[in-house]
Structures are given as C-alpha cells and as structure tokens.
Amino acid sequence: MPIPPLTPATGPRPLRIPGVFAAVGLLLAGTACAVANTDDGGAADTVRIALPEEPPTLEPCDASLTATGRVTRSNITEALTERVPKTGALEPALATGWEQTSDKTWAFTMREGVTFHDGTAFDAEAAAFSIDRTVDSDIGCNVDGYVFGDSELTAEAVDDHTLEVTTAEPDPILPLRLSFIEIVPSSTDTQDKAREPVGTGPYKIKEWNQGVDLKLQRYDGYWGDKPAYATARYVWRAESSIRAAMVSQGEADIAVGLTPQDSAGDNAVEYPNNETSYMRIDAGEEPLDDIRVRRAINYAIDKKGLVSSVFSGLGQPAGQIVPKGVTGHNEEIQPWPHDPKKAETLIDEARADGVPVDTTITIIGRNGIYPKASEATEVVQRSLIDAGLKVKVKMLDVNAWMEYLLRPFPSDMGPTLLQAQHGNQAGDAAFTMEQIYGSSGAQSSYGTEKLDSMIEEAENAQDEPRQQAFAEALAYQNDEVVRDAVLAHMTGVMAISPDVSYTPNSATNDELRLRGMQPAD
C-alpha cells in the first residue's frame, strides 16, 4: 500500500487538531450502543454449533434453502412425513399413516396429542392451512418452487384427525413431497413470511440476537423423545478455517461446511453429502453434437485420479448423477473407465468424418462450487487437450455462472462444458431428471424425445416400477445420450468435538437434527 504524501508543513496549523479529535470523539460516542456480550460458555446442557452463515429467516416455507432448513427443519417445525436419508424410506412424523384413496386423492391420519410451542393443539386444520400457505399464498415460498413447481393441490380437513389432499394430476410421490411442508399453526401470518415461526418441533426459538447468535430452547411439551440438550446456540463464521478452529479450541461443539484444508484434525468427520459433481456437455453445439466426442470426453477424464488428488480422496468416482438412496439410482451404471487411447481414437474418427473437433470448447467453471473447483477444471482441460480437443477454461462467480446454468442460455456461448453439481435432497429422481435431462428442463441445454418420454413415464409410475423406469432412463442417458461427464459423488467434512456424539448423514447439509446430538459418554 502506498504511503500517502505528507501534507506540506506550511507553518503552524494547530487549528485542525480539535476538528479531528472531535471526529474521533464522535465515533466513540456512536459506540454507546454496545456489541452484545453473550456467552453460554461450554455449559454441558448447551450444544454450540458454528454455521457458515446466519439464517436469512427461519420461515418454514423457505426450509428448502440450506441456510434456513438446517436450523428450522425437524428442530423448530416438522412435516407430516419424514424421509430416512440412508434408505430413502418414508416414515410417519406428524401424520401417523396415509393412503391413496383415488388416483388424485390421498388421506393422511394426524398424530394425536401434539401441541405447537404456543400451546395450541395440532390438528388436520393446521396441516391444511400449512399446505395452503406454502403452495397457494402470495408470499413466494421457496418450497413451492422446489417441490411442487406448477402442480396444484388442495388440502382439506375432513375432521380433526383426517386430512385429504387432492392433486390436479395423479401424483404418486405426494407423501414424499409433503415431507417438505413444515407444519405451522393456523394463526401464522399469510401475508408475510414468519421470521420466527412457531412449530411442533423439539426446540422453540429462545432468542435471536441478530448478527451475533441464535438460541433454541427445548420444548417441554414435545410429543416425541426428549432431546439431550436443553439449549442449542448457533453462531456463524464465514471463514471455514475459523469454524474448524472453534471446535478444536472448545468454542463450538459442531462446525459444518469444512474443507479438507481446514485442519480440523481428529475432530473432522467425513460424510456423503448428497451432492454429485459433473460436467454438463452442451451437446447441441459442434463438435459436441457428435456422440463420439461426448464419449471421448468421458473416457478422457480420470475420475479416480481427480478424486484422489484434487478432492483429497473425499468422494467416490461416479457414473450417474443420482446417488444411492435416491429412488431411480441404477446399481448397474459404472463410472466410465479412464481410457485415454480410446478417447483419442474416437476424436480421430470424428475428425476423419469432418466433425470440427478443432473448435475451441470452453469450460465454464464456478469458483468455490466445491473445494478445489478451479483445479478440477484444469485437470479436465488437460485430459481433453491430451485427447486431441482444443479447450479453454473460464472461471466465474455464482451469478455469472448461473446465466449459463439456467435457461435462457446466452445466445453466443459456443460449445461449452459447464462445471456443475447436483444435490437431490428430496430423494426421488423426479427432482433431477426433467430439469437436468429434459429437452426443455431449466438446467438442460440438450435432450432427446426418447429420453423425455422415458422420464415422463417414470414420473407417473409408482413404487418398484417407478424405480425401474428411472433407472432405465438413467442407463439410456448414460449409453445413448451422454449429455454429461459425471465426476464424483462428493463427501462433506464437518468437525465434531469429542464431547458430543452425532452421526452425520446425507441429509445433514439440509437439516441438522439437534435430536441426534448427545453428550458423548
């Protein structure tokens, strides 16, 4: 930093001094309003959690936003149903059972003896209200866009304990979709979002000291098992190495969103985080419109090497975009083998047939999409150059990258590979296939009619045939469409203090269940 030039000392000017002192004095006076000092220390009945960011709101109908959901979901509010992350099975939560009564209607039985934090009783009326508020109000709920899109549904309380939900089109996975609608009492605001919601969950909001911390307190009237900790205190630090240091220094018990470089040491715990990294191939553009080139790209990339060197061994080389545990995952699809010879041969064949393989392909990368994102694009670039393609890399920030991710795409983008990552937190391939592989999917730049119809068929199927149909669509995509080069199922890192016992799972990024945390023995 340059040192500012000295003001020429032109004779005595003591008059400036009081002015500047006054300015400094004013500054100090402005600080009368103190930064809050709150410290719960390491009290044994408090679990302290370090998050990457403050929740923007705790509004339950925005719980599909990670920053909101990981505090609100299953802690403050609950849904009618609950998905078990490991198996993908759907379990009862506020509903004890459900059945399909006709192709467009479902009946749900409400759990009895459940109360909201404000003391009012939970009933079918509250459930109907919550569904309505999420799907049909003007407050713009994130869950609505994430889970329901433009599908319409109506919910009605038949009696106190029975809820009937009707959809405009048959919806075989309605109970799964409803696991995203958090239930709030009928007194909740329908004109504006509720920053500090009332729910039925095991914890209620105690105090939100904005910018500083958020405290939840155990709700004594909770219907289920009493959680181990009386309070939970959340703080937020943007820097991941600071979050890791907080756990090693005993300032926090749990820190989420770490990278292998954060030196969390013995406290580091790895877990499959439900995300799959891939390169989207914009197959509508020359030379990527030739399937041999797309296959060559898949043969050229050394996925195993990428995982072991760039991702520090965190991750699993992948052959498909949906991981195990999601309905539709196809056990038989293997990651493409690394075969640089074959890649070269395929490119040569395409060249011989007049495909313009010398056109420069641009890899559009996104800084920080996962740890070592730009190194990953460089590895891919190198592999493709070795195979005989011309490739350059362009790293962008989130918003600029979004322009390439979502329709409408920039008109002059040329042949591109887009660095992307997909997480299916809902647990059904319906939340992946249409938007990523459909001809007109929001994130899709290429599709085929055959694949479209396979996806549609799968979406309308139920149970085992549904699994089968999605698995077939994924296999067809992998063999005959080759719209992307899937890299790896990713692994997350969090730090857990030795004083706390908690086992993360693939849903941990989206909901961090306080119920699952206990003092370690």
Next chain:
Amino acid sequence: MLAFLWRRIVSSALPLLVVILGVFFLARLTGDPANLYLPLSATPEMRAEFAARNGFDQPVVVQFFDYLGQIARLDFGESLRTAQPAAQAVLQAFPATLQLAGTTMLIAIVAAVVIGSLAAYRPNSLADRAASLLSSTSASVPDFWFAIMLVLVFSVTLNWLPTSGTDGTAAWVLPILTLLIRPFGVLVQVVRGSMVSALSAPYTKVARSKGADEKRVIFGHALRNAAAPALTVAGDLTVSMINGAVVVETIFGWPGIGKLMIDSILERDFAVLQAAVLLTALTIFALNILIDVCYALLDARVRQGVTA
C-alpha cells in the same frame, strides 16, 4: 456561520446524489436476483411473480424514481434475503463497525505519535530504522493473511484468545490488531516525517537557544506543529474505516456494516446495499462537515471561503 454551513451542505448534496445513482444502477447490472432467490427448478411464472412482487418488472428508471420517492419518506425498502426493513439491518450493524474503527484509530494514533516521535528524534538511529521497518512492514502486510496468522498463533497455538466472535473483551484483541496494522504503519511514517522537519525548523532552534528543556521542545513545540498533517491523515483513515472493515468482519464474525455490505452485494440484496451505502456516505459527509465547521470556527480564512 450558518451561510457557511449551508454552503457546505449544498456542495455535499451533489456527491451524495452521485453515490445514490451509482449504487442503484451498478447493483442492477450485476445480474438477476431471481436466480439466487428461487429454486433452480422454479417455473417462468414463479420468476415473473418474483419480479413483480419486488418491482423488478418495471423499467430501471421507473424503479429509480420509486426509490427516490421512498427515500424521501425515509422508507428504505425491505431486504430480499430476510424480508426485514433494510434500515433496521443497517442500523443494527453500524455501531459494531463504529466501535471497532473508533477504538482502533485511537490506539493507532497514540502508538504512532509515540513511536514516530522517538524515531524522528534521532534520524537514522537504530530506533529510527526499527520503526521504519516496523511501519513499512505493517503497512504492506495483507490483512487477511495477518488475521489468519493471529488466530493460528494466539488462539490455536497459545490458546490465549478466542478465535472469533464478540463474546467479552478478549474477543476484541485480534480484530483490533488486524485492523490496526495499516493505519499504524501509515501514521508512523507521517508522524516521523513531519517531526523530522519540525525538529529542524527555525522555531525549534529558537526554543532550544532560549534554553527550553528537550521535553518542552519536543512536546511543546515540535509535536504540536507536526501533529496537524498526522491528524489530517488519521481523519482520512478513520473515514475509510467507517466504510467497514470487510476482511476483519468476515474472518472474525464481527456483525458490522462491511460484512453486511459485502453479503448484500453477493446476494443481490439491493435494498440493504443501498441503505448501507447511503448511511455510510451520510456519515462520512457529516464527519467532513463537522471537521470543516471546527476549522471554520477557529480560522476566519476558511469561513470566508478564502483559499489558503
């Protein structure tokens, strides 16, 4: 005097308008917030509804005049992210930054005066060279690196201080140390430079020849005159710190205006960004006017608009 004040306020209004205009239009060039706020699978209807709800469907110029009208009614809009009034977010964050900046500047000024004066008293002595090395190092160390190193040494290794946060006095030490290095480095150089020329100025020689003791020569004569340029620079440094100590606030989780501004830029949270920039701009203008008024009260040349 009132006329002078009025003149200064009027002449500040134009830059303020430029700031308002700049922030409003530049922010909107950075991309469509719908991409960040809506799920990737959102339908075009949802995007249109989002734009309509937040007024983004209007031409930008119309949005701008709506915004001006809102400011006139002291309505700064609502945060896209939190759905809270933008003014509230900004007013909550500002004191935290002021506290940090004020304390840091006070320490920087005192330390720089002491060390700078000592260095100037015997130019090219060992003390002078040490001071120069210290100040030029601290003026050029990257603050994010320095902050992380401080945490590594004082929290992780020595376990003396908390890594981050605002809990208790100890939590202030590392943020202030990080924030201190740059103004300290600059100020030591300024104090030293002006002290060297003050100590060789005729009035110092006169004072010495009259038999004044060294204490009086240094503090009564030289420092008094050398303080003016140093404090002018200190004023500028203070003003730039009010803009927010982004790095420090981000690393240490300090809930100040710098972190708020950077977040609102990244999140395309226009209302909060605009309110934050407006408040800091107003504060800086007010500070400048206050400083000018103090000069004017004491110096008739400034008051009458005579260029010195």
